[in-house]
Amino acid sequence: MRSAYAGNESPARAESSVGAISHQQNAETFTDGAESRPLQSVGDHSVGVSFADNTLRTSVNSVSAAVGDSVDEPTAEIVSSTPILGPNQGEEVSRPTDDQIIAQENSIRAAEAEKMPFVGTVEPLSALEEEYRQGSFVFREKIRSLEMQYGSMRRTRGDGNCFFRSFMFAFMEKLVQDNDLTERNRVVTCIRQWKAKLIAVGFQELVFEDAMEIVIDQLNSLGTTEPLNVAQLEANMRDAMLSPMIIMLLRMLTSAEIQRRSDFFAPFIMGMCDDEISVEQFCRRYVEPMGEESDHVHIVALTNALQVPIRVVYLDRSVGAAMAGVGYDSAAVNHHDFVPDALSESASAAAAAVKPRVHVLYRPGHYDILYPLPVTAADSTQIASC
Amino acid sequence: MDQASLLLNKQLKELTKRPVDGFSAGLVDDSNLFEWQITIMGPPDTLYEGGFFNATLSFPQDYPQSPPTCRFTSEMWHPNVYPDGRVCISILHNPGDDPHGYERASERWSPVHTVETIMISIISMLSSPNDESPANIDAAKQWREDREGFKRRVARVVRKSQEML
Numbered sequence: 001m002r003s004a005y006a007g008n009e010s011p012a013r014a015e016s017s018v019g020a021i022s023h024q025q026n027a028e029t030f031t032d033g034a035e036s037r038p039l040q041s042v043g044d045h046s047v048g049v050s051f052a053d054n055t056l057r058t059s060v061n062s063v064s065a066a067v068g069d070s071v072d073e074p075t076a077e078i079v080s081s082t083p084i085l086g087p088n089q090g091e092e093v094s095r096p097t098d099d100q101i102i103a104q105e106n107s108i109r110a111a112e113a114e115k116m117p118f119v120g121t122v123e124p125l126s127a128l129e130e131e132y133r134q135g136s137f138v139f140r141e142k143i144r145s146l147e148m149q150y151g152s153m154r155r156t157r158g159d160g161n162c163f164f165r166s167f168m169f170a171f172m173e174k175l176v177q178d179n180d181l182t183e184r185n186r187v188v189t190c191i192r193q194w195k196a197k198l199i200a201v202g203f204q205e206l207v208f209e210d211a212m213e214i215v216i217d218q219l220n221s222l223g224t225t226e227p228l229n230v231a232q233l234e235a236n237m238r239d240a241m242l243s244p245m246i247i248m249l250l251r252m253l254t255s256a257e258i259q260r261r262s263d264f265f266a267p268f269i270m271g272m273c274d275d276e277i278s279v280e281q282f283c284r285r286y287v288e289p290m291g292e293e294s295d296h297v298h299i300v301a302l303t304n305a306l307q308v309p310i311r312v313v314y315l316d317r318s319v320g321a322a323m324a325g326v327g328y329d330s331a332a333v334n335h336h337d338f339v340p341d342a343l344s345e346s347a348s349a350a351a352a353a354v355k356p357r358v359h360v361l362y363r364p365g366h367y368d369i370l371y372p373l374p375v376t377a378a379d380s381t382q383i384a385s386c
Numbered sequence: 387m388d389q390a391s392l393l394l395n396k397q398l399k400e401l402t403k404r405p406v407d408g409f410s411a412g413l414v415d416d417s418n419l420f421e422w423q424i425t426i427m428g429p430p431d432t433l434y435e436g437g438f439f440n441a442t443l444s445f446p447q448d449y450p451q452s453p454p455t456c457r458f459t460s461e462m463w464h465p466n467v468y469p470d471g472r473v474c475i476s477i478l479h480n481p482g483d484d485p486h487g488y489e490r491a492s493e494r495w496s497p498v499h500t501v502e503t504i505m506i507s508i509i510s511m512l513s514s515p516n517d518e519s520p521a522n523i524d525a526a527k528q529w530r531e532d533r534e535g536f537k538r539r540v541a542r543v544v545r546k547s548q549e550m551l
Contacts, residue, residue: 206396207450207498210389241389244451248497281493288496289481290451 109159118243119169119234120155122371128153138317142333146313146361146370149333153361154369160291163298163360163367164250169237170358170369171308172218176230181223183357188219190306194253201256211249214242244290251290254298255283257305268297293365303338310338311356313370315363390449394419397501409505411443420445422501424456428544432513433537437544438551441473441508443501450497453478456508460547463539465515465526474521475511477504 096104125147132139154169156162175184191212198208218236221228236242258265262279269282272295277285286292287301303310313335339354359370387395398419401411408429414421422443428434439462445454456478458471466474476492477499520526528536 203498204500204502206393206400207500210392240448244497245389248450251496252498284493284496288498289494290497291481 116155116157117238118157118159118165119237119369121234122152122154124152125150136317139315142315145333146315149372150313150359150361150370151373152371154371156368158366160293161244161247163294164247164254164302165237165243166360166367166369167302167308167310167358168246168250169233170360171306172228172233173230174357175219175222176228176233179222179227184219184222187306187308188216191216191219194256194305197260198252198256201259203252203256208249208252211245214245215249247290250302251288253305254301255287257301258283258287258297261301261304265297265301268300272297294367299338304340304342307340307342308358309340309343309354309356310358310360312336312338312360312362312367315361388447390445390447391419393450394445401501406502406505408509411501411505414442420447420449422454424501424505426505426509426512428547429509429513433540434512434544437547439543439547440550441471443504450499452480453495453499454504456504460550461543463522463525463536463543464512465517465520465522465529466511467525468521472521473508473511474519475507476519477507 125143128146129140129143132143154166156165156169174180175187195205195209195212199205218228218233237246258269259279266279269277269279273282286295287298299310299312302308313333315333318334337354337356343354359372360367361370398411398413409424409426411422411424413419414423422445424441424443426439426441428437428439437460439458439460441456441458441460443454443456446452456473458467458473462471468474477495479494481494481496515526515529517526517530525536525539528539
């Protein structure tokens with residue numbers, strides 16, 4: 001298997017070293033639910049999951065996982081559609097050239113891109129249920145449990161930028177829908193303040209100023225006679241030029257936040273990477289380049305950079321969390337709230353009440369947007385916290 | 387104007403107004419912002435000192451999402467420059483596009499790069515060849531095994547570049 005990728009193992013290596021850690025938080029829970037799979041296959045978990053973030057990894061890892069793995073998730077077709085790289089072909093048949101491998105990976109990426117716009121349309125959560133109809137009991141139970149909290153979802157393209165795109169779309173959409181000018185004013189001020197901080201970290205102004213203006217212009221249209229609406233937001237976020245620019249800005253903010261607070265982030269980064277890399281190197285390799293997946297570190301940094309609380313709901317194979325007073329609920333869905341430091345420190349008693357502005361659904365390797373049900377319903381059923 | 391043109395235009399103006407030490411930059415043809423003509427001064431205290439090396443920088447339509455390619459048009463002798471002049475450094479590769487497995491731990495392309503940062507990387511490449519990822523195997527081998535021969539060969543391309551001025 002290795003030999004087929006000998007010259008090209010770096011993307012997968014780099015990704016799985018990061019990817020595996022990103023799931024660290026879930027690592028122990030994975031083993032609970034992962035049937036006979038050993039812990040080190042955490043990275044392989046993404047195999048068979050239907051999001052394109054994993055497509056690349058799928059093509060590389062599929063060999064080990066495609067065979068005999070009870071694929072809970074619905075996309076065996078991606079796995080089986082990787083012709084050159086079959087299980088034993090690497091050794092016997094002539095090895096594909098590096099260029100061929102890259103070309104194939106690019107064609108998989110392109111094919112995946114065509115399947116899915118950068119952001120999809122709102123779908124009822126039942127669509128998720130349908131997707132896992134043949135899936136494991138745990139998934140189906142969890143989706144049912146999820147339906148008590150969330151009414152609908154919106155998928156994003158699995159191109160490695162899905163966290164940033166989900167975040168920005170969900171944040172802006174909520175602002176637009178609520179016409180929340182207070183929050184708008186706050187975030188515009190916050191983004192403007194980043195200009196000096198980005199320059200201080202070493203970014204050239206010309207690389208981010210256009211993107212920053214685009215985001216601020218969209219935000220500033222709220223409250224005018226021609227405010228941004230959801231349809232326009234969708235169009236912007238699906239635009240081949242605008243969407244990447246917005247992602248790029250968020251990546252720079254995230255990178256700058258990590259570098260500004262490198263003392264805080266360094267231990268996490270040290271724990272994530274096999275080789276010793278500096279905080280700056282981490283940012284250059286895993287934060288700034290487009291398509292590099294987001295981990296816990298990225299989310300912590302972004303939530304603080306923009307002071308926006310985020311809830312990540314984990315849909316994975318782990319068997320639920322213990323709920324106080326309720327005992328062990330196999331279908332409980334874990335979530336984690338990312339609360340900006342300033343909000344959690346300002347009034348520790350009130351911190352617990354910080355309401356997430358953005359809800360995203362995490363399935364190993366991919367993020368989509370979740371829409372909570374109206375408050376009354378959500379209050380009655382608390383989901384377990386990690 | 388599309389995003390790529392806007393960004394390239396800004397850089398052209400900026401570099402014209404405030405040139406950066408070590409290289410000069412302009413367009414190959416004033417009507418095309420995507421093809422740049424660069425002259426790199428061989429960095430001081432290196433084998434390439436005194437040379438004036440011409441190169442072209444070709445930007446894709448989706449710059450800065452994707453990297454440009456850089457090709458020396460002057461004769462060059464360096465482990466990380468292909469015999470046809472193409473420069474092989476990790477930041478000019480997209481994440482994922484990696485013909486050389488050994489680059490796994492290196493920095494890839496990201497949209498933060500500009501003509502200036504790319505040139506700084508290339509100048510740094512001239513100062514310190516990386517013989518673990520050779521684009522020119524013969525040059526890498528000579529750099530490793532016959533440093534004197536390598537120096538003579540580089541001295542020749544430096545002289546040639548001066549004659550071409």
